[in-house]
Amino acid sequence: MTGLDALTATRGVLYGGDWNPEQWTPDVWREDVALMRAAGVNLVSVGIFSWATLEPELGRFDFAWLDEVLDLLHGAGVAVDLATPCASPPPWLAHRYPETSSVDAHGVRMSVGSRNHFCPGSQVFRDHVAAVVTAIVDRYADHPAVVMWHIGNEFGQSCWCDLCAERLRTWLRTRYGTVDALNEAWATAFWSQRYSSFDEVVPPRAAPYLHNPAAELDFRRFTSDQLRDLHRLQVDLVRARSDAPVTTNFMNFFPGVDQHVWADDVDVVADDCYTDPSDPGSPARAALAHDLVRGVRRGEPWLLMEQAAGAVNWRPHNVPKSTGAMVLDSLRAVAHGADGVCYFQWRASTGGAERFHSAMVPHAGPDTDLHRAVRAQGALLQRLRPVVGTRVEARVALVFDWPAWWAGELLPARPSSRLGVVDQLAAYHEPLWRAGIATDVVPPSADLDGYDLVVVPSLHAVDDASAANVAGVPARGGVLLVGPFSGVADEHARVRRGRFPVPWAGVLGASGEDWRPLDDAGVTVTSDRYGAFTATTWSEHLRSDGADVLATYGDGDLAGHPAVLRRTHDDLDGGGQAWYVSTVPPRDVLAAVLADCLAAAGVTGPLADVPDDVEVARRGDVLFLLNRSRSPQVVHLPGPATDLLTGDVVAGELHLPAEGAAALHLAPIERTP
C-alpha cells in the first residue's frame, strides 16, 4: 500500500492547493471553504508559511486561528495536508539569533524579508524547528481534518557559514575516515590542495579561480544530506504522534537535493511542477518531470503538489496558461501516475512577493473564467477515480541521477557548457513521449530487469557497481542505448583512465580517445540507415571494436570515424543490443535511432497514427489522449472504449476539440473479444 492509498480510497483523485488563510479574515475563510466545496476540492495544504503567525513571539503560540481553520475545512469535507513551517522562520528568530540565517559563498549573511533564509546547520535553528513542530503535532495529530503532513517546503538551499563548515567536516570524516582517503578522492595532489587535516577543509567559498570539482560535488552531496537531516528531524517528530503519511514537495529537476536518497524518508512523493506556457516544449518537459518523479519511489502514484493555474510571477515575462492548458497539465500528471493535482495557491495573495502568481481564486474573484475552469476541472477529476492507485507500466527506462547531473552539468570547466545533462535527457525522452511509450526515469543503481530498453542519454559520472548494473542490460536480452560523454568519470568526478566510456567500452564494442566539442557549424554525418545529417555541439573520436558503424563523421577532424554504433545480439550473450550515439543528432535522426531501439526491444506504443499534437499516455487500463493544439484533432481508435471524462462510449474516429482530452477506459474492450 502506498502512502496515498488511504487518502484516495475514499476521495478519488486528490484536488486542491496550498491555502494560506493567515492572510485573510474569517469571512474570507468561510467564502473560501464554500468555494472549495463547490469546486470539488478535497485536499488543501495549510501552514507552510505560518510559523510567524503560530509563534508570534518566542515561545508564545497562537493556535486559535488554525483550530478554526481546520474545523471549518473538516466541516466541509476538505482534508488537510498540514505543514511544518520551517521554510520561513519568523523575523524574531534571526533578530535574536543571527547565526540561524544562512551565509552565501561570499560571506554575506542572508537577511529576513524573503524566505528560506535559514541556516540548515544551525543547532539553534534546529531546536526552534523542533519546538514549533512539536507544538503543532501535539495539537493537531489527532485532528480529523489532518490526513497528511507536509514537511517544510521546497528544500534546496545551501549555506557556507562556519557552522555548516563544521558539519561538512564531520560529514567528510564519516564519508572518508581518513584525510588521506579524502585527498585521494578529491585528487588534491593537483594544484597543491592536499589537506593535512580535516580541520582545514571549508565549503567551496569564493575563490580566485576554479574550485576542486570533487569538493564541489561532495558539498552538493553534503548539502542534500544536511537538508535531509533537517527533514528527518521533523518526520521523526511527526511519526512519533501520527500515523498519517508524510511528504515534502520536491521540484523534479532541481539540483538542490538528491531525491533518490530522500525517497524513503517520505510516504508520498510530491512534486512542484511549473511548466512555461511560452515554451512549446513545455508539455514534453512536464511529462519527463512526471516520469522522473514517478521513478523516485519505483512507480508509486505520486502527488502533484504545486502547479500554476495561470501565470507564475518569477520569470521576467510570465505568459499565462490558457484554461485548456491548465486542464491538460492536470490530466497529463494523472496520466503519468499522479493521484492528485494541487496548485499554488488557492486564493491569490493581495500582498507579498507572490501577489502576481496566479491562483485558483484570482484577485477578481470566483466569477471569472479561471475559477470556472477550476470548478469544472474538479468535476472532471472526480471521473478519473478508476485510475487511482493504478500503475504506469513502463518497459523503457531512462537513466538519471543527481550526482551524475551535478558532475556533468554543474561543475566548472567541463569540455562544453552546451551539452546539458537534462537537455540530453529531454532529447532522448521526447521521441518516446511522442510515441506514447511509457518511460521511467531511474537511477543507474535501479533494478533494470523489468526494462526492455534502457537509455542512458547523459550519465557523466557513475560508480563501478552502477556501471556494471547498466552494462548488464544486453546480457539479459535488453537493448542499451548510451549517449555521449557518459561513463566518463567515477563517483568523485575523476576521469576514468583508458578509452572511454571505460566501463561500457566492452559491452558497446566501441571506444574513444577524444571528446571534440564542435564549432557552431556542426559536422556532417553520413549514414546509410539515417541519411546524411548535420550533428551539432559535440563529437567524439571513436573506433569500433566490433560494433556495427551505423553513421560516420563526414568531414572535420573525425572524417571517416564512427558517429553512431550498434552492437547486435549476434555478438553478445543474451541476445541484447548495445547502441552508442557520440554526437547530438537532429531531432528526427534521434527519433529514428530510438525507433530502431524500440523495435529491437519489441516495445510498441499504445496507439498508431496519432496526430502530432495529440499526446498519448497509458496508465493502467486507461489511455489518455491530450490535444495540446488550438485546433480540433481526430484520432482513429482500433475499437470502442469508454471515455471516463464524458462517460460516452467512443469508437472509430474520436474527435478531440481544441485543447480537449479523453481518458479511454480500455479494460472492457480488452475483455470483450
Add this chain to the structure above:
Amino acid sequence: MTGLDALTATRGVLYGGDWNPEQWTPDVWREDVALMRAAGVNLVSVGIFSWATLEPELGRFDFAWLDEVLDLLHGAGVAVDLATPCASPPPWLAHRYPETSSVDAHGVRMSVGSRNHFCPGSQVFRDHVAAVVTAIVDRYADHPAVVMWHIGNEFGQSCWCDLCAERLRTWLRTRYGTVDALNEAWATAFWSQRYSSFDEVVPPRAAPYLHNPAAELDFRRFTSDQLRDLHRLQVDLVRARSDAPVTTNFMNFFPGVDQHVWADDVDVVADDCYTDPSDPGSPARAALAHDLVRGVRRGEPWLLMEQAAGAVNWRPHNVPKSTGAMVLDSLRAVAHGADGVCYFQWRASTGGAERFHSAMVPHAGPDTDLHRAVRAQGALLQRLRPVVGTRVEARVALVFDWPAWWAGELLPARPSSRLGVVDQLAAYHEPLWRAGIATDVVPPSADLDGYDLVVVPSLHAVDDASAANVAGVPARGGVLLVGPFSGVADEHARVRRGRFPVPWAGVLGASGEDWRPLDDAGVTVTSDRYGAFTATTWSEHLRSDGADVLATYGDGDLAGHPAVLRRTHDDLDGGGQAWYVSTVPPRDVLAAVLADCLAAAGVTGPLADVPDDVEVARRGDVLFLLNRSRSPQVVHLPGPATDLLTGDVVAGELHLPAEGAAALHLAPIERTP
C-alpha cells in the same frame, strides 16, 4: 513670483555651467572668466565638489581661493550658484569615521576614491556637513556674486548600514504607529514575515529570494525622505543667512528621490538632462523629461542645470552631439519651460573620472568648433528674453508618480518586466509631442481641473484619494485615457481585490479579470476604427460593462474580448469620455487613439502640416520650430511672425536649415486682425 524671476529679470535666459576652478591655476581662472564673458555666460555653479579643497583637514578651512574666484566672476558680471559640497566628502572623513561611508545591500562598505560614498544616515556625517555648510554660508551669504544656492548634487543613493536601519525603524514607527499596522500594510502574513516589534525590521539586504514588495517600496520612500532630511538640513542653514533662492539638481526620471515630495523644499526646480545622441528617440524623451520637470512645481519655469555640450563619458560607447543638436537641445528646454540652460561643465577636466565628459571649453581649447558653437549659442539665448518667465499652457496632463513607478517597474516578480512604466509614459507622450501639444506630467494627486485630456499610461499603484481624483475627470467633462496595468495596487503595492482596475472600472465602463503577458508573436487586434493591427507584450482579459468596444482581440486566448474601449458622454455625467487601452498597440495606432482623445477633448496643436522632423512647441506667445534633421525643412506659416532668433519677420514658407530653429513671436500676429 518664482525663484528664478529675480535672476532672469536682469539677465534674460540664464546660461552657463558647472565650473570647478579648484582644478586649475589662477591664470586659467582669468582665461575662463574672459571666455565666459565672451560667450554670454551669466551663471556658473561653483563648489559642488570643493569640500576637500575648502576643508583640507578636519576643521581647517581655506577660503582664499574661493574668495578670489567669486570676486573674479562678480567682476565679470557672471553670477554664481554656490554649492554646498556634501556630494563628495574628503577622504579624511571616511578615514577618521568609517561609519560616514555607506554600505550596500551585501554589507560592503563603500570606499573613497569615487564620489557619493557617504552614508546619509550617519549623524557624524550630517554634523560635518552642517559645519562646512555653515562656514560657507557665513562667508558668502552676502557676497554679491552669489545669487543662488546649489544644495549637494544629484541626491539619490541608498544605504543599507546599521545606522540607516535604525533610522528606517524610526521612520516606520512614525509612518505606521504600531507594528500591527506595518504588518497589515506589508502583508507580512505571507511567507511568515510578521514582525513582533519594529526592532526586527532591517533594510532589504541580500536575501535568498524575492523581497517583500511593500518593504522595498517603503525603503525607497524612506531613502528619498532621508536624503530629503539631509537636503533640508542644508536648506535651513542657507535660509537662515541668505534670501537667495535654493535649488538642487534633480535628474528627471531617476528613481532615487520622489521629486513631487521634494518640490516645495526648493525655490527653483533644476534638472540634469543627458540625452543620448545615438538614440533617434532622444528628442522625444528629452521633451518628456522637460514636461516632467516643469510639472514638479506646477508649471513654474525651471533651470536646465546640467547637460552635455558634446559626448558624455559614462555610457559604454559615447557618441557626441553635433553642435546643431547642442543648440536644439537648449532651445527645446526653453520651449518646454526652462529659463536657463547650463552644462556640466565649463572646462573639461584633464584628470579624474570625467576627463572624457565634454565641456563648454574642450581640452583643445577655445579655438574649436565646439566652443565657437557655445559662444554663438550664448548670443542666441539672449534673444529669447521675451519668453523668460512665461508659462507653457497645457490642456493635456500625463499622470506619473514615483511610488507608482517603483511599484510598477522596480519591485520584483511582476507579471512582466517588458511593460516599463516610463516606456509606457513615453509611448503615450510621443504622439502628443509630435503634434506639438503641450503636456504636463503631473502626479495623480494634482489638481486636474485645468486639463481637458488626462492620460494615465501606466499607474500601477495609487491610493484611494488619488484614484478618485483621476476618476473625476470625465465627470467634469474631460477625457480620461487609461493604459494597461493601471490602478492595480494600493499605495502598499497590495493588489486591489475585484475586477480591475478596481477604482476606475466604474468610470471606464469596463473591467478585467486577468493580465495576460503575450508571447513574442503578439496578438492580432481587429478594429473597425483603427484597422487590424498586431499588439505586443501585454493583453488583458476584459469585458465591457457599458463601454463601446473599439478594438477586439482577434486570436489567442482572448479572441473576441475587448482590447480598446471608450465610454462616451452619452453615458457619463458631465459629458466627458473615458478610454481604456489594455495592450501595447503599434505606434501609429496609439497615435490614432490619442488623436481621437484630443479631438474629443477639443485640443488641437499649434500648427498643422508640420514636417515629421520638425518639432513644434509653444511657450507663452512664442512658437518654437526645431528641425532635428540633417536636411532643410519647410514649414508653412498661417501668417507673419517675428523670429526672435533672427529678428526677421517671416511668413508663408519658413525655411529651416538642417538642425536649424526658429522662435516665432506670435503675439503681434494675434493682435493684428
Add this chain to the structure above:
Amino acid sequence: MTGLDALTATRGVLYGGDWNPEQWTPDVWREDVALMRAAGVNLVSVGIFSWATLEPELGRFDFAWLDEVLDLLHGAGVAVDLATPCASPPPWLAHRYPETSSVDAHGVRMSVGSRNHFCPGSQVFRDHVAAVVTAIVDRYADHPAVVMWHIGNEFGQSCWCDLCAERLRTWLRTRYGTVDALNEAWATAFWSQRYSSFDEVVPPRAAPYLHNPAAELDFRRFTSDQLRDLHRLQVDLVRARSDAPVTTNFMNFFPGVDQHVWADDVDVVADDCYTDPSDPGSPARAALAHDLVRGVRRGEPWLLMEQAAGAVNWRPHNVPKSTGAMVLDSLRAVAHGADGVCYFQWRASTGGAERFHSAMVPHAGPDTDLHRAVRAQGALLQRLRPVVGTRVEARVALVFDWPAWWAGELLPARPSSRLGVVDQLAAYHEPLWRAGIATDVVPPSADLDGYDLVVVPSLHAVDDASAANVAGVPARGGVLLVGPFSGVADEHARVRRGRFPVPWAGVLGASGEDWRPLDDAGVTVTSDRYGAFTATTWSEHLRSDGADVLATYGDGDLAGHPAVLRRTHDDLDGGGQAWYVSTVPPRDVLAAVLADCLAAAGVTGPLADVPDDVEVARRGDVLFLLNRSRSPQVVHLPGPATDLLTGDVVAGELHLPAEGAAALHLAPIERTP
C-alpha cells in the same frame, strides 16, 4: 649569450611540458619517462603545484618522491625546469594564517580549494615562500637534472586587503614623495578627492561610482611591482645557490604584470599561449603574441612554456585543435623566435579542476592519435636545430606598453569601450603578418633606431620622454604610423591640454579637437587613393596643419574633414614620413595604408604571391611556410632551398599538404648566385 643558449646548445629545440607527477604512482612515472624519451621530450617543468606535497605540514618537508622523480628524468636525459611552488600554498597555511589569503575589492577573503588565493603583500606568506624555496634550492641546486628554475606560475593577481593597502601607501610614498605630488598626479581636485595624508589612501575598493583613473592606474602599477617583489625574492634565493637560468611564465597580453618592467628579472622569457581553435583569427593573434613576447627582451629567443595539445577546459565551449593545428602552432612559435615549445601538461589529470584540459598523454593513453602526433612532433622539432639561437630580424616595430593599455582600455569612463587597445594592435599587425613581415612589439621607450617603420596603433597614455622617442622616427628617415586616440594622456592618465595628439601634432602635421565615437552605421570616407569606404567605431575632428589629406570623412558631422593624413619627407627633416589614421577603416583599407607605409620605408616581405592561407615567417636564414587551411596549397619559390622538416631540396612549386608546413633553409640559396 641568452639564458636559453646553454640549454639548446646540446638539445636543439626544447620540447616538453609541465609534469605533475605528485598525481601519479611511481609506475606511472616510469611509463611517463619512457614515453617522454620516445617522444623526444627534453625538458619538463616540475613542482609548480607541489608545495602541499613537499611541505605536507608546517615545517615538515618530504623530498623523497621528488628525489626519485628527478633521478628518473635525469636518467632518461630529460632536463628539468624546477619550480618554486608559490602559486598555490597548502591549505594548512590559510588555515593557520588567514591573512595569507587575498581579499577582493568587495572585502571578500579568498578561500582555499582553488589556486592563487594568496595575498602577495602578506609578510607571513612571503616568509613561508622563502622557507619552502630555500629548502628546494638547497636540496636541488646541484642536481644534474635541474637546468632551469621556474619561479611561481602565471603571476597576475590583485589583492585589496589591509596589508596590501599598507604596502600601496609605502609604494606611493616612494613614487610621489609628498602627498601634494600625489594629489597633483591623481587630479584629486576633481570630485573632492584630495588626500591630506598618505594614510588616507586605500586600494580602489568597491565604490558607488567611477574610481579615480590615476588611482586605478597606479594600483595596477603597484600590483605588478608587488608581484615582482615576490618574484624577485625567490629569484634571489635561487641565484644565491644556482647558476641555472631563471624564468617565469608570462601570459602575453595579460594585464596583470608589466612584462617590460619585469624583463630583466628573468634569464629566459617564457610565455603561456592558448589560442582559440574556434576563432579563425587565432593564428594571427598567436603571431602577435609571439612578437610581443620576443620584444620583451629585445628579440632574444624565448620559450613557449605552455600551450594546449588539444582543447582547453576554461572556455564555455572548448573546441580542440586538430593535430595539424597543434604542429602549426608549435612551428609558428619557433618561426617567431621560440627556442622551445612546451605544453600544459604532459599527462592529463584524472581529477582536479583541469581534468578536461588536454595533455600530451590523454586519458585514453599513448595509443591515440593525439599522442602519436606529439611523438611525431618531437622528431620534427629536432630537425629545426639550425634555427636555435638565431634572431628574427625585424625592420618594423609595433608600439605597445602595459600602462598605456591599462589607461586606454581598462580604466572606467572612456569615450568608447569599443576601441580596444589590443584589438587595434591586432588590426595593424594582421596585414604585416599576412605579408610575412617580421614585426617587433616594443614599448615606446625602446630604442627605435633599427626600425624603418614604427607603428603606434593605440597608445593612449605616454610620458614625455617616450613621446619624444616616438616622434623622432621620421626625423631620422623612418616612417611613423599613428592610430586613433594615441598620445592623448600622460603617464597619470591626465588628458594633455591642446590639440591632440599633443606630443605628435607637430611631427604629424595634423591636429584634432574632438573624439567622435560613431553610431553603429559608421561613416563614409572618401579617398582618391583608397577609394570610398565605410569606417566604423570611431572618428576624430581633425585638421591638417601641413600634412597631405589622403582620406576625408564624407558624411556626418565631420564631412569634409580629414580622416587619414600623411606628412611626407618634403616637409620633414630626415626624409621620413608621418601618417595618421583617425578612424577604424575596413581591413583591406588598413592593409593598403600599411602597404604604403612599408613601401615608403622600403620594407618588403620575404616571398611574393603567397596563398592567403599560407603564413610566411622568416627567422634567421629559415623561411617558415605554414598552411593553416584544410586543403593543399602551392607556393612558388624563387629558387631552390632545403626543407629542414624533410631534408628535401625543394624548388619552383612547393606543395604544402593540408595543415602542412615547410622550413626552408635559405642560406645556401643566397650563397649560390
